Amino acid sequence: MEKEMRKYRGKFFPAVISALCAISIHLVSGTSCADPVAKPGARYERTNVILISLQCLRPDHLGVYGYRRKTSPNIDKFARRSVVFENAVSQANLTPVAQMSVLTSQYPRIHGMVSFEVTQDMVTQRTLPEILKYYDYTTAATVSSPEFFLRFDSGSGTVVNPGDVFSRSFDYFGRTIRGLAGRNVRRVPNESLQWIKDHKDKKFFLWIASGLIHMPYAASVPPPYRTMYDPPNYTPFWKRVALQSGEITPGEDPSYDVFSRVYHNDLYWGFSPVYHLTENDVNYVTSRYDAGVYYTDLFIGELMDLLDSLKLTEKTLIILQSIHGDDLGERGNYF
Secondary structure, three states: OHHHHHHHHHOHHHHHHHHHHHHOEOOOOOOOOOOOOOOHHHHOOOOEEEEEEEOOOOHHHOHHHOOOOOOOHHHHHHHHOOOOOOOOOOOOOOHHHHHHHHHHOOOHHHHOOOOOOOOHHHOOOOOHHHHHHHOOOEEEEEEOOHHHOOOEEOOOOOEEOHHHHHOOOOOEEEEOOOOOOOOOOOOOOOHHHHHHHHOOOOOEEEEEEEOOOOOOOOOOOOOOHHHOOOOOOOOOHHHHOOOOOOOOOOOOOOOHHHHOOEEOOEEEEOOEEEEEOOHHHHHHHHHHHHHHHHHHHHHHHHHHHHHHHOOOHHHEEEEEEEOOOOOOOOOOOOO
């Protein structure tokens, strides 16, 4: 085992550290990642690593990339003292597939997570938390994207759970739950803040994966933030259309079922279009999406403030990434 681990001490781990340094803020020594004097052993010995993975976040809906709305003041502030990538490509449009590429630095055809229907023994590549754990890191994940933990019956008749794969090498793998009121699991994983407080004296790797921005847009965002960008005097299209089949009650927010039936901006019920989304409808949906971005940004600000208060900022490597984007009606489709 020791001999095998030495192979990626010299190959994989320095490459991972270099990549993380290129993507994020690192203030430990005050020198650049390219500084030839910096010795990896001393420089990274006590560095915490926080990977923040946001589902369905489009760069063109952030201020740092020139968006017109003030959706991301905290992310923008973070970006001003970080290295910002302007050309990053997700390796897949499926959440677990794309994120496994981030955690392994491998293409999907190499790491094996090629769909939702993957069992633990099909993904054998070592992951970032696995390698950091070898370097005595305490590892944890707080996840609110069900794509990382939702157990389901596959088309082949096999019961699969991405959590069996993604939870490997984590000392703690926390996930949001619906609760008694059936609350949406796609919300800000606030438990990560308490985890940091409880482990502030340890060398840790924390993966925070938030699914709040994912549709149904802003469903878990509380008032008044949920409606902060809503156009005035607008009635949501799903309230104006009588859906005939399969009674659904989306209530105040659109359900996943509604958006999954939109194709080329036509709302389908059964096999027939029953309504065509207007420009106002599309703008309204975008407003709800932006509310999710803003509420997520509030969490990012709270996280940064916590790190400052615990004096962890200067010894923590922070990576903020989008797992993949969202069509957001751009080609007449959503998600």
